[in-house]
Amino acid sequence: MDQATGLRRMVKGKSDKIYRLRRDNRSQSFSSQTKPRVIAITSGKGGVGKTNAVGNVAIACQRMGKKVLIFDADLGLANIDIIFGLNPKHTIAEVIKGEKGLSQIILTGPEGVAVMPASSGVQELVHLTEGQKINLLNEFDTLNNNFDILLIDTGAGISSNVIYFNLAAQERIVIVTPEPTSITDAYALMKVMFREHGTKSFLLLVNMVEDEKEARSVYQNLSKVVARFMGGISIDYAGFIPWDSCLQESVTRREPVVCCYPESSSSKSFKELAHYLVKQTDRRPIDGNIKFFWKRLMAGMPGQGNEGRD
Ligand SMILES: Nc1ncnc2c1ncn2[C@@H]1O[C@H](COP(=O)(O)OP(=O)(O)O)[C@@H](O)[C@H]1O
Ligand SMILES: [Mg+2]
Numbered sequence: 407m408d409q410a411t412g413l414r415r416m417v418k419g420k421s422d423k424i425y426r427l428r429r430d431n432r433s434q435s436f437s438s439q440t441k442p443r444v445i446a447i448t449s450g451k452g453g454v455g456k457t458n459a460v461g462n463v464a465i466a467c468q469r470m471g472k473k474v475l476i477f478d479a480d481l482g483l484a485n486i487d488i489i490f491g492l493n494p495k496h497t498i499a500e501v502i503k504g505e506k507g508l509s510q511i512i513l514t515g516p517e518g519v520a521v522m523p524a525s526s527g528v529q530e531l532v533h534l535t536e537g538q539k540i541n542l543l544n545e546f547d548t549l550n551n552n553f554d555i556l557l558i559d560t561g562a563g564i565s566s567n568v569i570y571f572n573l574a575a576q577e578r579i580v581i582v583t584p585e586p587t588s589i590t591d592a593y594a595l596m597k598v599m600f601r602e603h604g605t606k607s608f609l610l611l612v613n614m615v616e617d618e619k620e621a622r623s624v625y626q627n628l629s630k631v632v633a634r635f636m637g638g639i640s641i642d643y644a645g646f647i648p649w650d651s652c653l654q655e656s657v658t659r660r661e662p663v664v665c666c667y668p669e670s671s672s673s674k675s676f677k678e679l680a681h682y683l684v685k686q687t688d689r690r691p692i693d694g695n696i697k698f699f700w701k702r703l704m705a706g707m708p709g710q711g712n713e714g715r716d
Contacts (some may be wrong), residue, residue: 413714444556444699445683446575450591451660452482452562454581455613458653461489462664462673464519464549466680472554475512475520479528479571480561487523491660499527501545502538508545516665520553528567531703539704546700553685556699563591564598573603573675574702580643583614584624593631600636609644611679621646648673 431712447460457480464474478486489495492513500506513521524531534542560571572578578599582592592610599605612621625643632639647653652670656663664673 414666431482441585442553442556443683443686444558444575444577446558446560446572446578447581448560448568448572448578448595449562449581450564450593450595451583451585451588454562454583454588455647456480456562457486457559457649458657458663459579459581459611459613459676459679460557461486461515461519461662463680463683464515464555464557465517465662465664466677467555467684468517468519469682470684472684473520473552474555474557475522475549476515476552477522477556477558477571479567480525480559481528481567482525482561483524483563485525486515486521486559487513489657489662490519490521492521494521494523497526498522498524499530499560502527502534502542504532504538508549516662528561531570533705543700543704555585560661564595564656568595569599569603571703572599573605574699576699577607577609578605579609579611580641581611581623582628583612584620587626589628591630596632596639596641598634600639602612604716606639608639608641610641611644612646614649615646616649618646645675645679647672647679 420602440675447456449456460476466474467474476486486492492515494511494513495507496511498508498511499510501511508522511523513523515521522687558571558575558587560568570675580592580595582588596608598604598607610625612624615621615624625641650663650670650672653663653672654669656666659666663670664676667673
């Protein structure tokens, strides 16, 4: 029994909210109708292109008929709302306090992509009281069948917040650039996740390269070092995004590059990445994974046995 389930049992029948939670659980058992997939986009070093990847891949997936929710879990400043030209008035911090429902804070970005502005509430998410966890689980339950893909923009580094979201997700796309510090920091992140939390699988996306050859060489070099020092980890190559001045221009315009420069080289790569992810989604069994994500997220911090499922 996981912590969230234990928590629910403990307070069984104590409030209307909890009755609703249990009723919803019965009607949306784990074999829900949708095929939600939870992917964390992460990196060792900041500024490698996570937020742009999340935003553009989300739109490309949405164009393929998938419903995407972006969970902005980065405490940094240049977040998805900037790239999408949104001005969030509320965040998850207010949901935690019980002042707002999740549906009141979720924004609609370009082409219908949903955005949950969580960044300023991320620290609170890590330190919830039991009552707050129950309220939040109840809120999350209302979303479970609405989305096919949940993309989490995790922020960079090996802080507990970043690890927390990476563990709760089913899959992790680590973004690197050819810059040596980006590669060593990605290695450090994977090392912490493997050694301290037993995470064994990662996808690698190589950004800001000249061409695919450069991306493959970054992937191979990193894979070799990982195989030598951390046997048991598997890193799959998810693709590459070329260095593209159109992408930089799009950030200045506060419009995703796949919208304002759809024929640019980076837009084409984001579309390819979306195809790769959607193809995998369609092959996956129906198992209500978003539910597992919320539960793992609520279940606690890393080190409590909530290793990301592979
Ligand atoms: N493929 C790319 N080509 C050119 N510049 C890029 C590319 N990807 C990212 N950048 C630049 O890097 C900056 C940081 O990207 P961002 O997505 O905010 O990174 P992160 O979320 O990892 O901090 C962008 O504003 C853009 O200027
Ligand atoms: Mg970012």
